[in-house]
Amino acid sequence: MAPHTSTEHHPAFEEYCETIFELEEDGLKVIQARIAERMEISRPAVSEMVRRLSREGYIEKTQGQLKLTASGKEVANRVVRRHRLAERFLTDVLKLSWSEAHHEAGKWEHVISDSVEASMTELLGEPTTCPHGNPIPGSGYVEPATEALSTIQPGSAVTITRIPEELEFVPGMLEFLETHSIRPGTVATIKSVLSDGTMKLDVDGSMVEVDARTADRVLVTTDN
Ligand SMILES: [Zn+2]
Structure with missing residues (x-):
């Protein structure tokens, strides 16, 4: 068994933090119903998980909306970065279709280690966006006025x-x-x-x- 490090999180926690990050990024209202819809999970399951995430200090509720705390953001940044980097690798190097790459990256994002992430970043020439143009967190991407x-x-x-x-x-x-x-x-x-x-x-x-x-x-x- 691999040693547990402080950068490892429950995959479900990562999924939720990622979803909240992406809803926020797209300017959508971050409420439980939206999370349930995006993740295709039942509302009771989402509300149970939201309680756990608040208890663990990953999210907080402000003015009726859910928000990532600093540690929630840290988890989200890492998982989103790995998702978008994996998409780049899967499309640019392995020539997978966008849809296959998106699906696969949803699994890879939870298992890529720090060293693999660093090697992929180097191999890909330090990309700043995923193949769909979404910024890779931590890459220093400056979005043009769109x-x-x-x-x-x-x-x-x-x-x-x-x-x-x-x-x-x-x-x-x-x-x-x-x-x-x-x-x-x-x-x-x-x-x-x-x-x-x-x-x-x-x-x-x-x-x-x-x-x-x-x-x-x-x-x-x-x-x-
Ligand atoms: Zn993408």
Whole structure:
């Protein structure tokens, strides 16, 4: 059995801290119902775990919302960093699809050790984001000024910058985005916007339709 070190935490604690971190990162309200939805866990199970996490000092409740304490943030930063680093490794080196990489990284994030993390960081050339453009905690990433794709007028060209974590959890979404080259660095031109908010984009000469909810979440940069 491996010696227990102070940096090891219960995988479930890590999952919860990670989920709270990501909900906060996406600007969503951090309440138990949201956690249950994101983790696909029953509400009673979430409320039991939230009690344990508060007792252990990982989270606190302020103004009806859950917040990570300093030690909760420490756990979250580490697990999110390992998740995003693993995604990079799995896509860039092993050439897995986005969706496979996201799924696998959800397991790797709990078992990567400090030394493996350091070697992966070096091998990958110290990446600052995951393949979807989400910052790797501790990498010093400075995010450019982004806007939601949905706020851009037809006729404008944008550079896709970030696919927020929330979209990574929508079934089929990563496959859709990857297949249509909606990825960080891609330049797209908005051709038209339908009455339901669906956006028609020209991506490298192919037409892609992005629904309103997705267009609200995908972050882009513009030249002006
Ligand atoms: Zn990602």
